[in-house]
Amino acid sequence: MKADPAVQRQLLELAKVDAELSRVAHRRRTLPEIAEIDAGEKTVREKRDALVSVETAASDLDREIARQEKEIESVRAREDRDRKLLESGSVGAKQMTDIEHELQTLARRRTALEDDLLELMERREALDLDAQRTGAEVDKATAEVAAATGRRDEAVKDLDTTQARRDEDRGKLVPRFPEPLLKLYTRTLEHKGIGAALLRARRCGACQLELDRNTIAEIKAQPADEVVQCENCGAILVRTLESGL
Ligand SMILES: [Zn+2]
Structure with missing residues (x-):
């Protein structure tokens, strides 16, 4: 030729x-922000999943606490009824002894239930802290993805500008051959x-x-x-x- x-x-x-133009295309494919965004989005998904787990555990525990409180309430109601019976003076000596025994049993049962409730509430508090921490981690990871996306968009804009200029140069050169x-x-x-x-x-x-x-x-x-x-x-x-x- x-x-x-x-x-x-x-x-x-x-x-x-x-x-x-080839450098621009390569840079477009290999911008470090691309990997950063991928990794960040993965972290956001993981933290969100963790948050859902904590929130599920918290609502399970809330139901358990409500059951426990109801149980304590029913023991307390029975104690009140027994006490009223004793105060009414309408029961015989034998029944009185039985009621006093029952009151002691009920008091022990209530104390045990209240101890359990306290423990449940402590666990619930720990879950609250856990949810707060995980929520903050979700926010942090989300903000990092947003920042990386912003940087990537800026870089892409610069690449677009360079590419447009070189495409124009190319358009002028090509007809010469x-x-x-x-x-x-x-x-x-x-x-x-x-x-x-x-x-x-x-x-x-x-x-x-x-x-x-x-x-x-x-x-x-x-x-x-x-x-x-x-x-x-x-x-x-x-x-x-x-x-x-
Ligand atoms: Zn060669």
């Missing part, structure tokens, strides 16, 4: 623009990542391979308007005075 050496040299400008040359460049760019590079000091500017004596001699023998490609990476080798030929 043949192309005006001046046009070939302009391929270097296009290659520079494409290299920056004849169709077959552009096709060759594009194919190499797509397959190898670099479409054209400077041959500098006998080294391919794309793959950095130093060309051997024979290859250099072959390139040297080609007329200036011949399009030469690196035999290693396929990039179009643009020859200038720096090429060391």
Whole structure:
């Protein structure tokens, strides 16, 4: 393939623009905030699950406390009834002794129930603290995700700006190249990542391979308007005075 050496040299400008576009695309995929947001969202989910567990345990315990209080209430009601019976003076001596016994039993039972209730309430308090702590952790993780999302959006905005500028540069450059040359460049760019590079000091500017004596001699023998490609990476080798030929 043949192309005006001046046009070939302009391929270097296009290659520079494409290299920056490729850096932008790579950066877009590998922004550290992306991993940060993923990890943060995972933490938020885990903390929310933990909070739901604590809240479920708390409402289970609330039901248990209510049952316990009801039970204590019924013991207390029975004690009141017994006491009223005793005070009424309407019971005989034998029944009186029985009621006094029952009152003692009821008092022991109530004390045991009240001790249990106290323990339940202590556990409930601990769950409250746990819920507060976990809730704060959910808030913290949520805020971290929001901050990382903000930073990512800023970075993406910058990348969008750079990309728009380089796309514009590219739009201006592309019409300068004849169709077959552009096709060759594009194919190499797509397959190898670099479409054209400077041959500098006998080294391919794309793959950095130093060309051997024979290859250099072959390139040297080609007329200036011949399009030469690196035999290693396929990039179009643009020859200038720096090429060391
Ligand atoms: Zn090469």
